[in-house]
Amino acid sequence: MDDQNGLKEAQVVVVMVPLPLQSHLNQLLQLSRLISSYNIPVHYVCTTTHIRQAKLRVHGWNPLDNANIHFHELSTPAFICPPPNPNASIQYPSHLHPLFEAITQFRQPIAAIFHALSSTAKRVIIIHDSMMASVVQDITCIPNAESYMFHSLSAFSTFLYFWEKMGKPFPVDAKILQDLPSQEGCVTPEIAEFVHTQVNYWNFSSGYLYNSCKAIEGEGVFIDLLAREEITQNMKQWAFGPFNPVEVCDEKKPSDQRHKCLEWLDKQVPNSVIFVSFGTLTSLSDEQIKELAIGLERSEQKFIWVLRDADKGDVLVGETRRPQLPKGFEERVEGKGMVVRDWAPQLQILGHESTGGFMSHCGWNSCLESISMGVPIAAWPMHSDQPMQTMLVTNILKVGLVVKDWARRQELVSSSTVETAVKRLMASKEGDDMRKRVVEMSGAVKRSVEEGGVSRMELDSFMAHITRS
Structure with a gap:
């Protein structure tokens, strides 16, 4: 484990547990950059292969330059790695299903990391992908740990998923529902079952995080709808995206x-x-x-x-x-x-x-x-x-x-x-x-992430919450 001396002095540490797919890896690595800027140690946990992938592909900054981000590399369980099928009737990458089955074996090694960090920090904050909920379930056994679930989709998509799952508990503006696309063909039956399994472990979360902001999602309409009691039962939530840098410095390199x-x-x-x-x-x-x-x-x-x-x-x-x-x-x-x-x-x-x-x-x-x-x-x-x-x-x-x-x-x-x-x-x-x-x-969007902007204030609010006395 990196920097043990630094950990002994830490009041709060944050652990990121991403789903090992590129878009999910990237979003939580970008979030690691934001949280580490508050001088909070961040521990990014995934397989050796996928950590290497995330580092190689990240844009706009170099994670190797950030001493506050620590990478914990898990051994990749053996799994079948078939090629994608470009002619499949459902275009969801079903060839990744063996990987999804393999990651369920991460529960014990990830729990060991949680326990090790909990002994050296006042509070351990686990931020996990919503599709990794079953893997982090052992946080309920750690008294000084809290978990926050990250939804990798837009607030619009997430709200409509919850709203339909809850039986459409209140009316929604007809314009929102007009021409909604069918869910048919979005995922394969095997992946739908995997998602359903993960949803069963969502109830131990202390709050939800979204990579979105009110400057994008309809002046807060969908973010505010997600906050309604009928949808998330007064669960705390924060939306402080976009996590990616909003200004790109493209230096004229050789x-x-x-x-x-x-x-x-x-x-x-x-x-x-x-x-x-x-x-x-x-x-x-x-x-x-x-x-x-x-x-x-x-x-x-x-x-x-x-x-x-x-x-x-x-x-x-x-x-x-x-x-x-x-x-x-x-x-x-x-x-x-x-x-x-x-x-x-x-x-x-x-x-x-x-x-x-x-x-x-x-x-x-x-x-x-x-x-x-x-x-x-x-x-x-x-x-x-x-x-x-x-x-x-x-x-x-x-x-x-x-x-x-x-x-x-x-x-x-x-x-x-x-x-x-x-x-x-x-x-x-x-x-x-x-x-x-x-x-x-x-x-x-750029104004929202500046000091005093709505996204920046949301991030400040989340950081104040997890570092509270």
Whole structure:
């Protein structure tokens, strides 16, 4: 364990227990940065593999430079690590189910870390992913420990989940419920069962944390609805997102230290490039890749396209499929478009002045990063909470447009649909209006995390609560 002498003097220590998927790992690592800035030791607990993954992929800061963040590496239990299936009828990455089964074995080693820290600190605060509730259940046996559950989704998605689960205990504005996407096809039956198992362990939490803020989620509408007694039984809650840095300092490093796509962006005019990326848990079929490529080419808009397969349970082991592009595509778009097949610095790309749009799966991480950087979204939901986030971005916030209608999720998105969506976002008055709205929202978000801003005050409130006498 790191820095034992420092621990003996600690009044309060915080332990992060993320779900070992990229978007979840990243959000709690970003939260570790925020909490450690209050001079509180933070202990980030996960497998060796996934800690390495989180460190390599984090944007906007370097966790190795933060002496207040301590990493506890767990041995990865043996599990089957199949490749993703790009042709699956449900696009949720079911190949990760063996990983979900394996993480249930973390209960004992994580409990040992809790007990060790509890003997050297006045209070141990455990912040755990809502999907890791069963793994941290032994905190109930530690007198000086408290747990706070982190919901990795938008407040909008989380509220509607709770509201429906509670039997719709009060009326909601009809505009919110209009055109709600179906939950069918969002996850596989095996993953739905895993989620249900975790929900059974939610009752020992002392409060809920959200990576959101009132500047984004409808001036607090959904955050306030979550606070209603019928939903969370007066449970304490805090929303102090976005956790990611809202200002990106892209230093002009030597070209061999800076991602090639950033060098390319430097040569483009402001708001002229659409960034295309569907996150870490999406695999497109060869046929869909072909249609997307043709649509991008025909749009005649500049683009950066991150073309990768979905992460496996262990991203550091084995070969990954190399998705194939139409013959001659990269040669034809040279100078106008760039295809990136490795890990791309998404936050820096979105924060670059040349980026004017983001074609995205609408994972909550990506939505927050895009909005905080002032970039409108062309929404192409794939699974999980993404259809709900698509509705939030397009219907409610009006900072994006729909590429793929969830009701037609089984259909191929044609090249003409892609072409039309890209032109609407990048080369129309409609797109310009969305860009103006999201830039205004970005400004509000940046003000909210400054001293005296609503998100900063929420974070201050949480820190005052966990460090209370």
